[in-house]
Amino acid sequence: MADTINQTTRKGFLVDTSRCIGCRSCQVACKQWNKLEADKTANKGTFENPRDLTPALYNRIKFIEKETSGEMSWLFFNERCMHCGDAGCMKVCPSPGALYRTKEGIVAYNKEKCISCKYCVSACPFNIPRYGADDKVSKCHLCMDRISGGMTPACAKACPTETLKYGTRSELIAKAKAAKKVLYGEDDLNGLGVVYALEGPPEQYGLPATPSIPLSIFLWKDVIKPLGILGFWGSIGAMLLHYVTIGPKKIEEDDEGKGGSHE
Amino acid sequence: MSNYIERFSTSERVLHWIVTASFFTLLLSGLGLYSRLFNGYFTFFGGGQNAILIHKMCGVVFFFSSLYMYLNHKKDMSTFDTDDKEWVTKRGGYLSRDSAHFNIGKYNPGQKLFAIYVAASTSVLGVTGVFIWMPTSFPRWLVQASLLTHGLMFVASIMFVIVHVYLATIGNPGTLDSMLYGDVKRGWAKKHHPKWYKETSGDNP
Numbered sequence: 001m002a003d004t005i006n007q008t009t010r011k012g013f014l015v016d017t018s019r020c021i022g023c024r025s026c027q028v029a030c031k032q033w034n035k036l037e038a039d040k041t042a043n044k045g046t047f048e049n050p051r052d053l054t055p056a057l058y059n060r061i062k063f064i065e066k067e068t069s070g071e072m073s074w075l076f077f078n079e080r081c082m083h084c085g086d087a088g089c090m091k092v093c094p095s096p097g098a099l100y101r102t103k104e105g106i107v108a109y110n111k112e113k114c115i116s117c118k119y120c121v122s123a124c125p126f127n128i129p130r131y132g133a134d135d136k137v138s139k140c141h142l143c144m145d146r147i148s149g150g151m152t153p154a155c156a157k158a159c160p161t162e163t164l165k166y167g168t169r170s171e172l173i174a175k176a177k178a179a180k181k182v183l184y185g186e187d188d189l190n191g192l193g194v195v196y197a198l199e200g201p202p203e204q205y206g207l208p209a210t211p212s213i214p215l216s217i218f219l220w221k222d223v224i225k226p227l228g229i230l231g232f233w234g235s236i237g238a239m240l241l242h243y244v245t246i247g248p249k250k251i252e253e254d255d256e257g258k259g260g261s262h263e
Numbered sequence: 264m265s266n267y268i269e270r271f272s273t274s275e276r277v278l279h280w281i282v283t284a285s286f287f288t289l290l291l292s293g294l295g296l297y298s299r300l301f302n303g304y305f306t307f308f309g310g311g312q313n314a315i316l317i318h319k320m321c322g323v324v325f326f327f328s329s330l331y332m333y334l335n336h337k338k339d340m341s342t343f344d345t346d347d348k349e350w351v352t353k354r355g356g357y358l359s360r361d362s363a364h365f366n367i368g369k370y371n372p373g374q375k376l377f378a379i380y381v382a383a384s385t386s387v388l389g390v391t392g393v394f395i396w397m398p399t400s401f402p403r404w405l406v407q408a409s410l411l412t413h414g415l416m417f418v419a420s421i422m423f424v425i426v427h428v429y430l431a432t433i434g435n436p437g438t439l440d441s442m443l444y445g446d447v448k449r450g451w452a453k454k455h456h457p458k459w460y461k462e463t464s465g466d467n468p
Contacts, residue, residue, distance in 0.1 A: 094296050095311050115311030117296060118398045122407045131399060216411040224411070225298050228418035235422040239429040246360055249435050251450045 003101050005085050005190065010105035011147060012083065012169035012193040013156065014176055017205075020076035020163040022047070022061055029158030030058050033143060053079060055132025058140040059155055064205060077205045078155075078164060081128045081140040082185065083107045083193025088213040089120035089129060089137075091221055099137065105169070106193055108144045111136040125189065125211040142193070169193065189213070267446035268464060276445055278332050285325035290421065292318040297414060319396060326389040333382035339370055340378040346458065347372040369459040373430070380423060384416045391416075 031038070036056040041049050048063035059080035066073050083106045090107060093099045098113040099120060114136040120129045129139045143153035147166075151157075156166040165172055173186060176197055184202055185192030188211045202209050212218075271279070292314040294301035308314040333340065346366040355373055356363030365371070370378070391409035398406040431438050437451040452460040 094299055094302065096299060096302060115315060117311070117315060119296075119410065121398050122403060122410055127403060214407050216407040220411050220414045221298075224414045224418060225300075228297075228414070228421075231418055231422050232425070235425040239425060239434070242357070242429070243433060246358065248433055249356070249454070251437055251448065251454055252362075 003087070003090060005101060005105050007085075007105075007191065008168075008170055010085075010169045010191070010193070011142070011167070012105070012172065012195060013142075013153075014165045014167075014169075014172035014195050014197065015078050016163055016165070016176070016181065016197040017076055017078075018197065018199050019161045020061065020078065021161055022063060022074060022076045023160065024061050025158040025160060026078060026155035026164055027057065027060050029154040030140075031056070033146070033154035034058065047074075053128065053130055053139075055130045055134075055138045058138070062205070066204070075199060075204065076163075077196075077198075078194075080194065081107060081142075082126055082189075082211075083140075083142060084125065084211075085190025085192070086213070087189070088123035088125055088217055091213060092119040092123040092217055094119065102144055102148070104142075104144075104147055106142040106144060106147075108141045109137050109139070111138075123214060123217045125208065125213055169195070185211070266449055268449055268452050268460070269445055270441035270447045270452070271445045273445065275335070276442055278328060278335075279442055281328045282325065282332055285321045285328065286424070288321045289318060289325055292321065293417065297417065319392075322389065322392050326385060326392075329381060329385040330389075333378055333385070336370075336378065339368075340375045343372060343375065344368070347375070364457075366458050367456050368462075369456055371456070377423060377427060381420075384420050388413060388416050388420070 030036070036058070039050050039054050039056055041051070043049075044051065046063060046065070048061070050057055050060060053060060059078060062077040062079050064075040064077060066075055085105075087099070087101075087107050090099045090101065094117060095113050095115045097110055098115065099107060099109045102108050111134070116131070116135040118129075118131055118137075120137055121127075121131070129137050132138055143151075143155075146153055152166050156164040169191070173183065173195060176183060176195070181197035184196040184198050184207065186195055192211075196205075198205060291304055292308055295303075295305040295311060295314055296318065302311075305311045305314045308317050346368075350365045350367060351372050353363060353365070355365070355371060391413040394401050394406050394409040395413060431442070435455065437448055438455075440451075441447045449460070449464070452463075
């Protein structure tokens with residue numbers, strides 16, 4: 001279903017990973033504003049914590065350990081919903097209004113309308129949506145309750161190094177380009193709502209080089225669905241056509257007579 | 264001598280209609296999941312969440328009843344003889360008005376192939392359905408592939424069912440009786456399944 005997005009007024013983040021110091025203020029501020037419970041985690045020998053997004057963790061810092069000539073260094077990456085311009089989750093969601101686009105251009109959700117089918121889990125190009133004990137979708141909603149009132153999202157507000165910058169997406173991109181940054185997500189999927197200036201190839205961060213809606217989901221929604229509707233009416237049409245052209249196999253009087261009269 | 268001959272027993276007929284009822288309930292409850300275009304069908308079930316619940320319950324009923332139906336007729340449905348080959352070559356006489364005669368047993372090859380398709384698609388829909396049921400317990404690629412396959416098999420199934428309903432009703436007058444009262448007219452049996460008629464009645468048509 002076509003979902004309209006105004007690219008000039010669209011809001012978003014620009015994440016300059018070179019500025020990130022891995023303090024995780026964004027994680028904490030998000031939990032605080034969204035009143036999310038702490039997740040119990042285990043020490044697995046890395047500073048990265050938690051190791052994955054959870055229903056109560058809408059964004060986190062990924063710690064990627066990189067070794068160059070014997071020296072270990074970290075790459076920090078803010079993982080969250082990318083608020084895709086062409087969002088796989090919205091494409092598959094069977095419940096209107098459960099996942100929707102706001103006037104700011106972000107992908108928001110309404111738990112009351114979520115029917116717990118979890119199709120968004122399969123359709124997300126970045127494997128972001130999580131389902132908790134309530135069996136409803138949860139993910140970053142870009143602090144829709146803050147930005148609709150003109151406030152900055154909690155994570156960006158808390159970021160001490162301006163790694164996370166919130167604003168009008170086109171302006172953020174223009175500024176980053178003027179600073180000669182190489183951007184990830186400017187045009188992919190009709191533009192990601194979260195654009196990154198990375199310090200290396202996307203694969204290093206566990207990102208797909210060219211993100212796209214999973215092929216299976218594309219085939220289902222854009223190929224099988226229209227062909228299926230065609231096939232349904234085509235089959236009915238073919239049967240009716242058969243009936244009026246070749247016609248039914250009627251039992252002739254002769255067959256009846258033989259059957260009935262036989263002793 | 265009665266003008267009728269029994270084709271399907273009571274238990275066979277009841278089983279068939281259990282499969283039918285669960286199939287159409289699955290169809291109606293699944294349409295809204297297949298595409299938002301059919302969101303209105305959720306209303307029949309009191310919303311999407313209930314539709315999913317009913318879809319799962321009917322899925323279990325359909326899976327077992329449909330497979331049981333096939334296994335009950337496995338021998339008849341999976342063996343083809345030379346008369347069947349003749350039927351396939353001439354497309355069962357369905358593509359011409361000229362009256363054609365085939366020495367067919369209890370089921371013609373079209374019915375056999377349909378039964379085999381139903382058994383195969385029941386298995387595939389059932390297995391992919393389990394992955395879609397609990398998507399967070401399985402790898403993402405498996406659930407994605409299942410969503411695609413489930414949709415594809417659904418489309419194929421509804422098309423086959425349309426053909427099945429046509430051939431069993433207006434396409435072949437007299438056929439429906441076999442699934443309602445269980446008995447068919449002798450004339451019908453002689454025309455459509457002469458070999459079976461001969462075996463069952465000992466009568467030489």
